[in-house]
Amino acid sequence: xxxxxxxxxxxxxxxxxxxxxxxxxxxxxxxxxxxxxxxxxxxxxxxxxxxxxxxxxxxxxxxxxxxxxxxxxxxxxxxxxxxxxxxxxxxxxxxxxxxxxxxxxxxxxxxxxxxxxxxxxxxxxxxxxxxxxxxxxxxxxxxxxxxxxxxxxxxxxxxxxxxxxxxxxxxxxxxxxxxxxxxxxxxxxxxxxxxxxxxxxxxxxxxxxxxxxxxxxxxxx
Numbered sequence: 443x444x445x446x447x448x449x450x451x452x453x454x455x456x457x458x459x460x461x462x463x464x465x466x467x468x469x470x471x472x473x474x475x476x477x478x479x480x481x482x483x484x485x486x487x488x489x490x491x492x493x494x495x496x497x498x499x500x501x502x503x504x505x506x507x508x509x510x511x512x513x514x515x516x517x518x519x520x521x522x523x524x525x526x527x528x529x530x531x532x533x534x535x536x537x538x539x540x541x542x543x544x545x546x547x548x549x550x551x552x553x554x555x556x557x558x559x560x561x562x563x564x565x566x567x568x569x570x571x572x573x574x575x576x577x578x579x580x581x582x583x584x585x586x587x588x589x590x591x592x593x594x595x596x597x598x599x600x601x602x603x604x605x606x607x608x609x610x611x612x613x614x615x616x617x618x619x620x621x622x623x624x625x626x627x628x629x630x631x632x633x634x635x636x637x638x639x640x641x642x643x644x645x646x647x648x649x650x651x652x653x654x655x656x657x658x659x660x661x662x663x
Contacts, residue, residue, distance in 0.1 A: 477516040478526055480506035485523045490568035494576040521586040524573075528590040531562050532597060539601065549652045551602040556622060556644055559598075560629050560637065571630050595619050621647045 484506035488497055499520050503513035517523045535558055544551040563570050577584045595615050596606035605611050621644070628643040 477506070477508055477512055479530075480508060481513060481517050481523050482527050482530060485520070486527070486566040486569040489572045490566065493572050495579060521583040524583055524587050525590045528587060528594060531559060532594050534562055535559050536597070536601065544602065548603050549648050552598070552618065552621075553641075553644055553648055555598045555602055556625055557637070557641065560625065560640060563629070564637070567630075574626070574630060591619070595622065617651060621651065 481502060484502045485497070488502060488505055497520070499513070500510060502520070502523065503510050506513065508516070517526055535555065538558055544554055546554075577587065592615060595618050596611070599606040599611070599614055599618060604614055606615055624647050625640055625644040629637065629640040632639040634640075
């Protein structure tokens with residue numbers, strides 16, 4: 443990555459440190475006494491150990507230490523647990539902004555938001571790797587997760603200072619989704635301690651969009 447890109451990446455990372463797990467990211471809540479948290483943790487743990495497609499709802503409930511009745515009251519299906527995981531990631535991501543607010547340009551803020559999200563995913567990377575491979579083979583659950591991710595991307599745009607409403611908002615959500623997908627592919631193979639390969643790819647993709655928008659604005663002028 444060029445020197446200017448490294449400078450951008452460094453300035454856009456959470457201020458408390460460059461490594462995943464920095465204190466600017468809110469820590470996961472314990473599962474003790476919280477059936478929803480217990481089910482989320484159990485699904486991720488079991489997906490990492492044995493995959494997703496053959497994982498049954500009853501097995502997840504048992505691993506979480508819950509009866510089927512208690513599990514159903516918390517999340518009524520595997521898809522619901524997946525959606526709950528995504529919502530929990532969103533909650534932790536946006537809570538981190540209270541301690542460590544975003545700054546810089548829109549590009550910097552979006553970079554920061556996506557990297558914070560990937561830092562959270564990094565806690566259960568093996569599980570998300572299994573899900574990324576097997577979820578497309580279970581369309582119902584994949585569809586539920588994609589619907590929730592669409593909401594997450596819209597909220598990230600709003601937090602970054604861009605409206606997610608109307609036709610322009612829909613276009614921005616699709617664009618951010620494509621950038622996030624590129625970053626996610628690199629992240630899944632990124633073996634660096636500070637996710638430097640992922641940061642480089644994300645900075646590159648956001649830079650391309652930034653330059654394209656700049657040319658579009660000049661063309662209209």
